[in-house]
Amino acid sequence: MNDERSPAATTFERLEAKAERSFPNIAAAQRLTTETLSRLHGLLHREVPSDTSVVVFGSLARGEYTPKSDVDWTLLIDGQADPGHHGAVRAITRALKENDFGEPGPTGVFGNVAVSHTILHQIGGQDDTNKLTTQRILLLLESQAVGITRGPLRGHPSAGRDEALERVIKLVLSRYVEDDRGLLFGSKGDLVPRFLLNDIVRYWRTVTVDFVYKQRDRADGWALRNAKLKMSRKLIFVSGLFTCFALELFGAGEPFRDGAGKPDVFRLVRFLRERIRVRPLEQLAQAALRPAVSPATARALFEEYDAFLGVLSDDEKRAHLKRLTFDDLDRGDALFRDTSRCGRRFQEALNKLFFEDDPELRRLVVEYGVF
Amino acid sequence: MRAIGFSTGAIAPGDVPRALALLGDRGTRAVELSALRLAELDVLLAQIPALDVSAYAHVSVHAPSRFGAADEPRIAEALAAAVPPAWPIVLHPDTIHDPRAWRGLGARLFIENMDRRKASGRTVRELGRIFEALPEASFCFDIGHAHQVDRTMNDAWLLLRELGARLGQVHVSEVAATGRHDPLSRSAVFAFQKVAAWIPATVPLIVESPAGPGEIATQLALAAEALGGAGTC
Secondary structure, three states: OOOOOOOOHHHHHHHHHHHOOOOOOHHHHHHHHHHHHHHHHHHHHOOOOOOOEEEEHHHHHHOOOOOOOOOOOOEEEEOOOHHHHHHHHHHHHHHHHOOOEOOOOOOOOOEEEEEHHHHHHOOOOOOOOOOHHHHHHHHHHEEEEEOOOHHHHOOOHHHHHHHHHHHHHHHHHHHHHOOOHHHHHHOOOOOOHHHHHHHHHHHHHHHHHHHHHHHHHHHHHHHHHHHHHHHHHHHHHHHHHHHHHHHOOOOOOOOOOOOOOOHHHHHHHHHHHHOOOHHHHHHHHHHHHOOOOOHHHHHHHHHHHHHHHHHOOHHHHHHHHOOOOOOHHHHOOOOHHHHHHHHHHHHHHHHHHHHOOHHHHHHHHHHOOOO | OOOOOOOOOOHHOHHHHHHHHHHHOOOOOEEEOOOHHHHHHHHHHHHHHOOOOOOOOOEEEOOOOOOOOHHHHHHHHHHHHHHOOOOOOEEEHHOOOOHHHHHHOOEEEEEOOOOOOOOOOHHHHHHHHHHHHOOOOOEEEEEHHHHOOOOOHHHHHHHHHHHHHEEEEEEEEOOOOOEEEEEEOOHHHHHHOOHHHOOOOOOOOOOOOOOOOOHHHHHHHHHHHHHOOOOOO
């Protein structure tokens, strides 16, 4: 994923100019992300076996890391089975714990191994579990490899042992494109990868349903999870929509079709691969910078997200949300009311973005985002 | 019709005359004389004047895949002197210590893309640095290596798109995760077909799949099925 020296800095600068304000919590989280990734590179570079990548997800991958954020990670394996992988997982877990990194959540999606074969081949069908779907979609939309690579990038703070991750991402994207007969042979002029879009929508609906499921098993932390659902989880879904609409929104002038008018699979995959390098907030910023989107909408989107990151960055507020019980919520809690309002305003701004300001976005989401 | 043939190293490693004898009556029109091991080079160069390769429209020579910097000038000079001017010389980019040793070969030098075992020479970006140092060199596209690096064939497509103007020859085999060249399977054939349209019919194929005498025809047929042309022509 991109770092602060990439065009992302320019995108956010332009966004701040359009919105006529700065977003300090977002900027602080981006800086902390870069520092933390660099630290992780140093800690873990000896622990990454061949044909694997240590992949982080969550706020660290999104560029939104805050001081009390967890490190959600998995050892992604794209090669021969190796008993050493178990030792690598234990070594990584130990290294993270000894260096006071927050441990991943208890649901088992992260903190262990993920194997490329199942990620690639079990898309849909009875064997495609919630866990697999989550792993696969997050690999596409919210992932970053850590560890130091060989060659001229060795020691580079943004370098990663990312070959396994890169291979798996390309494999999965290729599967989504090659299997999408509507995309390749359909009569509609639009290039919208519906197989991918449907899986992203399925992921989002799974997240929302599982949120309710979790409150049976884990009443603690509900308020914090609720805030994250309405903001960062939703942002992942939104960035997924942008990815699927990107061929239409950002691909003008690109030669996606061959001389016979047939979509070129390689060009489509390559373009989608470049699009998912763009972190979710930057994708949102690019959308907010579209000429049809009003400065007010742009400002609202990022004001609320900046406020959300401000809460997460504040140890006391974060801990307070985490401690809240349902009884506390029934009695009324000021901080929870604020974060709920934040979520509502963020949704209102998304509604304006998708359904009011930009006719092209509206067309795409109405035509492809509902059915 | 595309010229298809075999690497002698895939049929009879270290024994070019035997490999040619095994290929002799199959009507293949391309052959690569292989000296992958340094010890094989002087033997091959000495044999060249006596080899009957008149039936082949395309003959190339594969340079050793490993040698030290001290040996490099001698090897480059020996190849330039002993290999007939019309025959390309295939070289692994990771063996190059000093590009100047190879510049004199010009377009006869075929730089081959590498597999994942190597730290460089695998992608367009990595090969770009090589071609900057050797601007007149041609490109030997190893489709098996490209497939091993990226099973989706996206990188293969990119190599052909960006380096197609330099393309002089294609190596064909299936390459395992370990880097070992394996006989072609149908799965590899299907994958290779994805980029066949980017390989002009004038570019010869050299099959590198290890093959006993009884398997040569099958491997040639699979290569032709993957990338067009008859099994032998």
